Amino acid sequence: MYQLYYSPGACSLAIHTLLIELGQPFELINKNDVDFAAINPLGAVPVLRDGDTLIREGAAIVLYLVEKHGSELLPEAGTPERANALQWLMFANATVHPAYSKLFFIMRALDGDAAQDKAFEAAAQAAGKLWALVDEQLGKTRFVTGDKLGIADILLTVYANWGGFFTVDIPLGANVRRMLSDVSALPSFQKALTTEGVDYKAAA
């Protein structure tokens, strides 16, 4: 059985949802309940254990699980559709997620500092530009890679909810909110939210 190390509402929520979508049994382990430094010296979730194999990095975990079990959340390997879906997966994981990581850094490192508001404003604007791109795509298709739900939609839906942590607004367009509403209503996403004890507010 898989073991998923997670933190409530963190990016590990996307892997949690994926495991449910794949119908795979797994044990969920809160990183605060174990000596997590021994599992990931960087302290970051998600980490997936599959027997003797330990996998860090969300995108690597997604690819590992989908390659192993197969899923319509990623189109067939070697096709233009797969290339497009990989591009959106990496855009979410390696571009949108780090934009939010900057906001979390500003929240913690500049707490009480006069520069915090200015830094928040700049980082929120940068994140807003990324969401504008997503909104433009979602003006053409129901989900970012087409009319079917893909893995990138799930990642983006998790990240969008982090906006509630900050004192600055990160604008999300109407098309984005429609997608967030669809994805957050999925039974798998709802189950993962309930298990982690997380409220979903980004689609409102």
Ligand SMILES: N[C@@H](CCC(=O)N[C@@H](CS)C(=O)NCC(=O)O)C(=O)O
């Ligand atoms: N590149 C990593 C980033 C992971 C990451 O930043 N995880 C956050 C939660 S969303 C975390 O655990 N942060 C806690 C920390 O770094 O102490 C990935 O995609 O897995």
